[in-house]
Amino acid sequence: MIDDSIRPQLGIIGGLGPLASADFYFKLTRITQAFRDNEHVPAVILSVPQLPDRTEAILAGHDGPLAPLKAAVSTLNALGVACVAMPCNTAHHWYDQLAANSRAEIIHIGDAVVAETRRSLERGRVAVLATQGTLVSGFYQDRMSAAGFELCLPANTEFQACVDSAISLVKAGSIVDAAVETERALDIAQATGADAALLGCTELSVVAASLNDVNGLLVIDSNAALARACLTRLGFGTQEARGLPTVSRPPGHDWPMRGSLAVLA
Amino acid sequence: MIDDSIRPQLGIIGGLGPLASADFYFKLTRITQAFRDNEHVPAVILSVPQLPDRTEAILAGHDGPLAPLKAAVSTLNALGVACVAMPCNTAHHWYDQLAANSRAEIIHIGDAVVAETRRSLERGRVAVLATQGTLVSGFYQDRMSAAGFELCLPANTEFQACVDSAISLVKAGSIVDAAVETERALDIAQATGADAALLGCTELSVVAASLNDVNGLLVIDSNAALARACLTRLGFGTQEARGLPTVSRPPGHDWPMRGSLAVLA
The missing domain is CATH 3.40.50.1860 (Rossmann fold)
Known part of the structure; x- marks a missing residue:
């Protein structure tokens, strides 16, 4: 064939x-x-x-x-x-x-993400930025708990609204706007006590390298995790993915109150 | 199947x-x-x-x-x-x-590039940044001449050395260094009288969005040209590719004498 x-x-x-x-x-x-x-x-x-x-x-x-x-x-x-x-x-x-x-x-991809998370974190609270479909499916909750991580799912409805919006924006080709929405979700996750945040939808991986300062939050990219897992499984040597391309945002395009969660209400 | x-x-x-x-x-x-x-x-x-x-x-x-x-x-x-x-x-x-x-x-890809060049240029001198294999093959010389463009192939041996180096650097994953070498080749092409420069090797397309100011030289990206031609042929609507990702270079990493061709000898 x-x-x-x-x-x-x-x-x-x-x-x-x-x-x-x-x-x-x-x-x-x-x-x-x-x-x-x-x-x-x-x-x-x-x-x-x-x-x-x-x-x-x-x-x-x-x-x-x-x-x-x-x-x-x-x-x-x-x-x-x-x-x-x-x-x-x-x-x-x-x-x-x-x-x-x-x-x-x-x-x-869930196994790949657990392995990737373990490279940087022993234990802690991990927020999951994912589609509602992935959350209902539940495989991240299962795998993360089994691996000893605590799930952190912000109750704030704006959190999921930002995630859903970011995903749609990437699908529509608006990467810069999607990065802004993702940063908002990360802010909320951090305010809720997350030590790490999983970009658990590969549309969000597209904006990973374009995110502004994430205030020390560990951000895990499910696409990069899956790529590393595939290469390792097939016996290829891996390295850190340096110099990933970013999409620059026009001046003044930042989320205006970055880091100031009080205004998100 | x-x-x-x-x-x-x-x-x-x-x-x-x-x-x-x-x-x-x-x-x-x-x-x-x-x-x-x-x-x-x-x-x-x-x-x-x-x-x-x-x-x-x-x-x-x-x-x-x-x-x-x-x-x-x-x-x-x-x-x-x-x-x-x-x-x-x-x-x-x-x-x-x-x-x-x-x-x-x-x-x-040669037909796609001619169509892409015609979108911005009626006639003029086009420099071709390509592998030695492509140049020996000769399909760009044939197609560009047939389309009424004048080929501009800098005799300066440094030109092809920069192009070859840039291509190898992309293959080795060094996008920023490849952009610097490409800019050197573009400088030489412009000094030789080129109105436009064709990135006639798709490794060079990888650095296209990361190039610093090209002094008004029209840069044609063979990968983008081929993508547009495929979509048009298959009946898909096309748009300008805005917000292409770039790889940022560390401060001080620029070709030090950018725009000053006298030092290239």
């Missing part, structure tokens, strides 16, 4: 959304310890932005995205990959069904 | 090199007029960094990369794509043999 000279080792289900996948591909490349093309991992990205919305399906209690996700896993297996990655947190709601239908190991 | 629910429209031969392909995927997404995931083009990127070096093959007069490139085209065709793009200028040396073996149209 595929010639050995071009066989991919890593299969990626992308397009959920497309900017998040481009960010994943970029970070996968930056995190690889490589100086020449042929030191990088052969890969295939199947970018399927046409899939039904994952959060809508979870909240409505249907499995619309499952069949096309299974088809994507099947296509990647047919291309001979050794591992599969999904740089979309919400899609992991269907992880068990997908893994049961895949010869290739599907690397769970 | 592939389920209709996940069929890609655009096939991309990537990994030549990987950062250049990630840049292409990012620009493809940014240039698409879209506000939601499902307004983006379904695509598949076959990232084949394991291919033999293209410039080495052309300079040595052998066709080592042709067989795996044909295999990649064949795999993308089997996945049902309507068009194929290669975000690697040098690989277009084998365009005719690949196009002859593809049901799907392969969109030539």
Whole structure:
């Protein structure tokens, strides 16, 4: 089915959304310890932005995205990959069904995030910035608790509103505005006592390098975590992803009261 | 072979090199007029960094990369794509043999660049920053001349040395250093009388958004040109790619004599 000279080792289900996948591909490349093309991992990205919305399906209690996700896993297996990655947190709601239908190991983004968090933090309170679908799915709550971290889910309704807004803004291509909304959510998380904050939606990973000062809060990027986990699993050397690209904001575009939570009410 | 629910429209031969392909995927997404995931083009990127070096093959007069490139085209065709793009200028040396073996149209990066140049320039002198392989292949000289542009190839040996160095630096992950070398080449091109400069190697596209002031020189990005051509061919609306990510350089990291060509000798 595929010639050995071009066989991919890593299969990626992308397009959920497309900017998040481009960010994943970029970070996968930056995190690889490589100086020449042929030191990088052969890969295939199947970018399927046409899939039904994952959060809508979870909240409505249907499995619309499952069949096309299974088809994507099947296509990647047919291309001979050794591992599969999904740089979309919400899609992991269907992880068990997908893994049961895949010869290739599907690397769970939740496991990758726990490993990434452990690199910087022994224990503490972790806020999760994620879609409502991911939160309902609950795999971060399960994994973080099992790993000994305390979950910190701000009750403030503005927190989730900022997260949802940031995600939509990235999907609409407004990265700078999304960074501002993300910073607001991080401020609220910190005021609620979080030691660390997980960008648990890969749209938020797109803005990770563009965030202004986060007041010492540890920010964990689920896309970078997944990229590192894939490379490690496949035996590639990894490095810190230095010099990640940022999108600069026009002067005066900052959230005006950064650090001053009193005005958020 | 592939389920209709996940069929890609655009096939991309990537990994030549990987950062250049990630840049292409990012620009493809940014240039698409879209506000939601499902307004983006379904695509598949076959990232084949394991291919033999293209410039080495052309300079040595052998066709080592042709067989795996044909295999990649064949795999993308089997996945049902309507068009194929290669975000690697040098690989277009084998365009005719690949196009002859593809049901799907392969969109030539040279045609895309001519169309992109025409958007800003009627006529004038265009410098080509490309690999030695691309220059020996000659498709830019042919296409630019046929389109009424004058080629400006600086005789200064430092020009090609800067271009080659910038390309290697991107492949080694040193984007900031690559931007400095690219700016040096652009300075030399401008001093030689160029009105425009083509980043005719997609590694150079990676640094395009990170270039400092280019003194009014029109800079054409072959990756962005190819992305726009693909979207147009497939009927997707396009927009200017605003807010492209840049890699910031540490203070004092500038080429020290920027704009002062006298010191380049």
